Amino acid sequence: MPRKRRELYNKEICACSIFGAMNRDGERFTGAGVMSAIANMHVRGNGLGGGFAAYGIYPEYKDYYAFHLMFTGSNSDAKRSAKQDFDVFLCENFDVVYDEEIPHGDETAVSDPPLVWRYFVAPRKCGDEANLSDDDYVVMKVMHVNTKIENAYVFSSGKNMGCFKGVGYPEEIGEYFMLDRLYKAYTWTVHGRFPTNTQAWWGGAHPFSLLDTTVVHNGEISSYGTNRWYLEMYGYACTLQTDTEVIAYAADLLMRRQNLPIELVAKILAPPIWNSIDRMNEKERRLLTALRMVYAPLLMNGPFSIIIGQSGKMIGLTDRIRLRPLTAATRGSMFYLSSEEASIRLISPELDSVWTPNGGEPVVGKLNNMT
Amino acid sequence: MKSFVFPEFHIIRDEAKCGQCRGCERQCAFGTHTYDPVQDRLISDDYKCAGCQRCVVFCPKDAIEVRPTQSPYRQNASWTREKMEDLKKQAETGGVILTGCGNDKPFRIYWDHIVLNASQVTNPSIDPLREPMELRTFLGAKPDFMEIKSEGDDVQIETKLSPNLTVETPILFSAMSYGAISYNAFRSLATAACKSGTFFNTGEGGLPKEMREQFGKCAIVQVASGRFGIDAEYLNCAAAVEIKVGQGAKPGIGGHLPGEKVSGEVAATRMIPTGTDAISPAPHHDIYSIEDLSMLIYALKEATNYEKPVSVKIAAVHNFAAIASGIVRAGADIIAIDGLRGGTGAAPKVIRDNVGIPIELAISSLDGRLRKEGIRNRCSIIAAGGIRCSADVIKAIALGADAVYIGSAALIAMGCNLCQKCYTGKCNWGICTQDPRLAGRLNVDIASLRLSNLICAWSHEISEMLGGMGINALESLRGNRDHLRGVGLYEWELEVLGIKGAGE
Amino acid sequence: MARAHFADPHTKKTAQGEQRVNTAEIDATNMETKELNGRLRDLMLSGVQKIALRNVCGQRYIGTRLYNPERRKVEIEIFGTPGNDLAAFLFGHKIVVHGNAQDGVGNTMDDGEVIIEGRAGDVLGFSMRGGKIFVRESVGYRCALHMKEYEDKRPVLVIGGTSQDFLGEYMAGGIVILLGLGGKSHEGNFIGNGMHGGVIYLRGRVEKEQVGSQVEISPLDGADREIVDHYVSEFIERFPELGLNKEEILRDEFLRLSPRSKRPYGKLYAY
Numbered sequence A: 001m002p003r004k005r006r007e008l009y010n011k012e013i014c015a016c017s018i019f020g021a022m023n024r025d026g027e028r029f030t031g032a033g034v035m036s037a038i039a040n041m042h043v044r045g046n047g048l049g050g051g052f053a054a055y056g057i058y059p060e061y062k063d064y065y066a067f068h069l070m071f072t073g074s075n076s077d078a079k080r081s082a083k084q085d086f087d088v089f090l091c092e093n094f095d096v097v098y099d100e101e102i103p104h105g106d107e108t109a110v111s112d113p114p115l116v117w118r119y120f121v122a123p124r125k126c127g128d129e130a131n132l133s134d135d136d137y138v139v140m141k142v143m144h145v146n147t148k149i150e151n152a153y154v155f156s157s158g159k160n161m162g163c164f165k166g167v168g169y170p171e172e173i174g175e176y177f178m179l180d181r182l183y184k185a186y187t188w189t190v191h192g193r194f195p196t197n198t199q200a201w202w203g204g205a206h207p208f209s210l211l212d213t214t215v216v217h218n219g220e221i222s223s224y225g226t227n228r229w230y231l232e233m234y235g236y237a238c239t240l241q242t243d244t245e246v247i248a249y250a251a252d253l254l255m256r257r258q259n260l261p262i263e264l265v266a267k268i269l270a271p272p273i274w275n276s277i278d279r280m281n282e283k284e285r286r287l288l289t290a291l292r293m294v295y296a297p298l299l300m301n302g303p304f305s306i307i308i309g310q311s312g313k314m315i316g317l318t319d320r321i322r323l324r325p326l327t328a329a330t331r332g333s334m335f336y337l338s339s340e341e342a343s344i345r346l347i348s349p350e351l352d353s354v355w356t357p358n359g360g361e362p363v364v365g366k367l368n369n370m371t
Numbered sequence B: 001m002k003s004f005v006f007p008e009f010h011i012i013r014d015e016a017k018c019g020q021c022r023g024c025e026r027q028c029a030f031g032t033h034t035y036d037p038v039q040d041r042l043i044s045d046d047y048k049c050a051g052c053q054r055c056v057v058f059c060p061k062d063a064i065e066v067r068p069t070q071s072p073y074r075q076n077a078s079w080t081r082e083k084m085e086d087l088k089k090q091a092e093t094g095g096v097i098l099t100g101c102g103n104d105k106p107f108r109i110y111w112d113h114i115v116l117n118a119s120q121v122t123n124p125s126i127d128p129l130r131e132p133m134e135l136r137t138f139l140g141a142k143p144d145f146m147e148i149k150s151e152g153d154d155v156q157i158e159t160k161l162s163p164n165l166t167v168e169t170p171i172l173f174s175a176m177s178y179g180a181i182s183y184n185a186f187r188s189l190a191t192a193a194c195k196s197g198t199f200f201n202t203g204e205g206g207l208p209k210e211m212r213e214q215f216g217k218c219a220i221v222q223v224a225s226g227r228f229g230i231d232a233e234y235l236n237c238a239a240a241v242e243i244k245v246g247q248g249a250k251p252g253i254g255g256h257l258p259g260e261k262v263s264g265e266v267a268a269t270r271m272i273p274t275g276t277d278a279i280s281p282a283p284h285h286d287i288y289s290i291e292d293l294s295m296l297i298y299a300l301k302e303a304t305n306y307e308k309p310v311s312v313k314i315a316a317v318h319n320f321a322a323i324a325s326g327i328v329r330a331g332a333d334i335i336a337i338d339g340l341r342g343g344t345g346a347a348p349k350v351i352r353d354n355v356g357i358p359i360e361l362a363i364s365s366l367d368g369r370l371r372k373e374g375i376r377n378r379c380s381i382i383a384a385g386g387i388r389c390s391a392d393v394i395k396a397i398a399l400g401a402d403a404v405y406i407g408s409a410a411l412i413a414m415g416c417n418l419c420q421k422c423y424t425g426k427c428n429w430g431i432c433t434q435d436p437r438l439a440g441r442l443n444v445d446i447a448s449l450r451l452s453n454l455i456c457a458w459s460h461e462i463s464e465m466l467g468g469m470g471i472n473a474l475e476s477l478r479g480n481r482d483h484l485r486g487v488g489l490y491e492w493e494l495e496v497l498g499i500k501g502a503g504e
Numbered sequence C: 001m002a003r004a005h006f007a008d009p010h011t012k013k014t015a016q017g018e019q020r021v022n023t024a025e026i027d028a029t030n031m032e033t034k035e036l037n038g039r040l041r042d043l044m045l046s047g048v049q050k051i052a053l054r055n056v057c058g059q060r061y062i063g064t065r066l067y068n069p070e071r072r073k074v075e076i077e078i079f080g081t082p083g084n085d086l087a088a089f090l091f092g093h094k095i096v097v098h099g100n101a102q103d104g105v106g107n108t109m110d111d112g113e114v115i116i117e118g119r120a121g122d123v124l125g126f127s128m129r130g131g132k133i134f135v136r137e138s139v140g141y142r143c144a145l146h147m148k149e150y151e152d153k154r155p156v157l158v159i160g161g162t163s164q165d166f167l168g169e170y171m172a173g174g175i176v177i178l179l180g181l182g183g184k185s186h187e188g189n190f191i192g193n194g195m196h197g198g199v200i201y202l203r204g205r206v207e208k209e210q211v212g213s214q215v216e217i218s219p220l221d222g223a224d225r226e227i228v229d230h231y232v233s234e235f236i237e238r239f240p241e242l243g244l245n246k247e248e249i250l251r252d253e254f255l256r257l258s259p260r261s262k263r264p265y266g267k268l269y270a271y
Ligand code: SF4
Pocket: B011, B027, B028, B029, B030, B032, B033, B048, B049, B050, B051, B052, B053, B054, B055, B056, B066, B428
């Protein structure tokens, strides 16, 4: 007799290598360098996931949301039919200005690739939805697709940026999407994954993104259950059950919706310990005590290092006692973040400065012409 | 401060039999018995007795009896005697309650709810006394397939096989460090392992130099968070290396060997100064993540020139199957899992009694997980924590383990009565102590014989049970859950165990 | 694939003209860790004593596979950036890095010497029990964690700059010297948390709040001065390019951090 099981969640645990490169003058470059940099950290991953976020790749459509979609299924018909379902939904809610299959290489070079499509869209709000900001509208629709439309998954939804990810080593995924030939970005972030299990699903790879915020992450967050419990209350459906997803949602909640600066967001995600807070001056102490009181459920407890990408920004952050590595470096207008220094040296043997940021202290690279 | 705690044991001395030899006084390191020259009789202080039964066994006149006392409190299912007395001890000292041995709480013991199969009619049972019966097991990574090159009759293996341990019976001695246990106990385990074609595990206290040549070949040397006594020589003299991440009795907790136990020899083996606390931090501070573990696994493989299998021991906790899968991918050749009832020389009681999951469920879910992911070949599973008899061993293997580690069972074979006072360093049986007077009580020849007898007896029983099922090679039972049925279990438990109910 | 080639081991005359040292070179471009370390081992076993590694980029465990019961020693020079766990379990060899090093240098190192002409990452000298590590610049988190000592084995770690948090956590032995050169102040916190052996000498100042509660801060006595004097000289010798003046360095205030007790957690339990 089949047994009815309670709804149980099974968190994915994974660890990894991360890398980011940004040209702060906004000059765009191909993905070739970051591909070789992440390949140099091959041993930190296990071939079960790799992915990239690239900023500035769609200048010709920069005013439109660029949706990257995965359609999964056991055969190409199933994938096509998932796409049809999605297309119906999309046309009801958005104006599509252009769409195409994302160009890729030989399908046999990777394991079980989904159909991957991109759409450049503008929101078409009706009724009550007109009160929503464009961003909120897009978030709502993306959540809908990812929870309600079977076998369709939006894995990138920002403007003038895009994620590329899949199952395989990151350099293989980069090759599959020809990131070294087809795209130029001013910021690239990359992730090589080492999950402890094999739900070999393309959507499970990093980066995780929402609008133009992307997160690549190394480590395991022991507060996951608490973070999720809090974020769900704000309407974030944690469908992927990964730490990275909750970090991305936390970043979205704090930075986009609540408009907090990254310096404070860092103090929420990775607050100083009470011992240090108690030694601060009155004003600082009050601020940090308040942050810890109000945002206690968003403390990301346990080891992590992350690179958050946003339009015009690349941010590196580690947990408050830096249990995961992160090295930062600069060379001229270039700004790098990496799990290991050697990978930076590989693509830029000479560096102006190299440092390992303190735990909980964000390092931020910004486009120079950004206001 | 006056203690409000009642004695746990009551000592009854038959004055008529007692010859005032003062043997009991010498036997009890807790100082329970004292001789009163005025009255010319022995006086016992019930409060000091740990109930280890040493004085009882060694009284030449059989004059002593040591009995657990009845609870003096009004019956209360919630406020049991243990809860009340632990609380009183804490009120009196402000400290963490320490204990030894494994979890003694009445969590369900699944072994006792699983029954084995036997052949009737359709398949003959085998008589192990006259027919070949094979228990040999290889522990380590196996390739998914083997590539060969054949020219005529000459067949060459092309695949490079990973190093494996060969055990003649699927029972290994669990990690018990020199320092936690006495030199004699440690050496008895080593001697018995070599004699029985199996392995002992050094735990994290190093391997004394003079034992390396003789016993290195049957030693699994541990690398734990304290990194005691570890150098390239230690790693290279052994048969395998085990990274200890966790222990069933105290998952997530480090350990510390109090300075009193760090005698000159213990210090030499651990390569630390005599009398200092040997602190094992809770985590390995070079492992904060799965890829760090991978780094340590490969560092150890490098340090041993890829000649030895590397095992990783973890405690069975909620998400452990996913973690273990990552450990396999990280390059481990063997995964040792230690369940809820795993023993310890010292652990905070609150941890020992409340953290972790039973080994039976853990074996099944780990094996299932690894098979689902197609990586079961890449590692062997050694199950530990609460293996009490040969039936437990065989059930563990049918649930999917390759072999088991025994700890408490081995200690009991040497004389331990599970008094749970290991952490005091006053073990009257000479097992868990560094006091030379006490340690000297354990005779290596006798203790190792008792251990090898145990292995021999269990191996015979395993053969009998296998034969009964019509199986003559242990590998045919591995993961063969069809030979198991559950009795008195809930649906979800059967499901996790992957077995049918009896009669189904 | 690996385009590695190595120069035939050739003998080179030293200044004395007598002793012959076998040297070799490996180009590590695109070479995998396992292959690189395999080659190192082969060279050592073939009697080479000095090996230069060029174009190293992230290869791990350099020096780890060089255990040999005969106790042969080699000297390795690294050009490039070695990967994590450099010199892990090192068994008496010498390694010089012309550049920065990553995390885990000297993990459980037994003996030998590592010189880093740059900075190093986290957990340097973890559980190290012997040998010396010199780092020209600063180091990351958790260095000298659980460093130990035993009989005549007393590991030494000399850092030109400073360290980030958790220096000497659980430290059980050995000597750590932070020179704070170039005006580097010591901003690390949790120094010596759980320390129960060994000693840290620091040039410059730390606040009481920066160090663990088990740690005592005191001025140097004569014996301490001798130790510091000795290792400062060794440090200067190894980095002549810094043009350091020993007297100037020693003139400044040093502090000694040592454990109050060998038994930091003695009172935690109820028996
Ligand atoms: S502790 Fe053991 S030896 Fe001592 S009195 Fe009790 S039973 Fe006898």
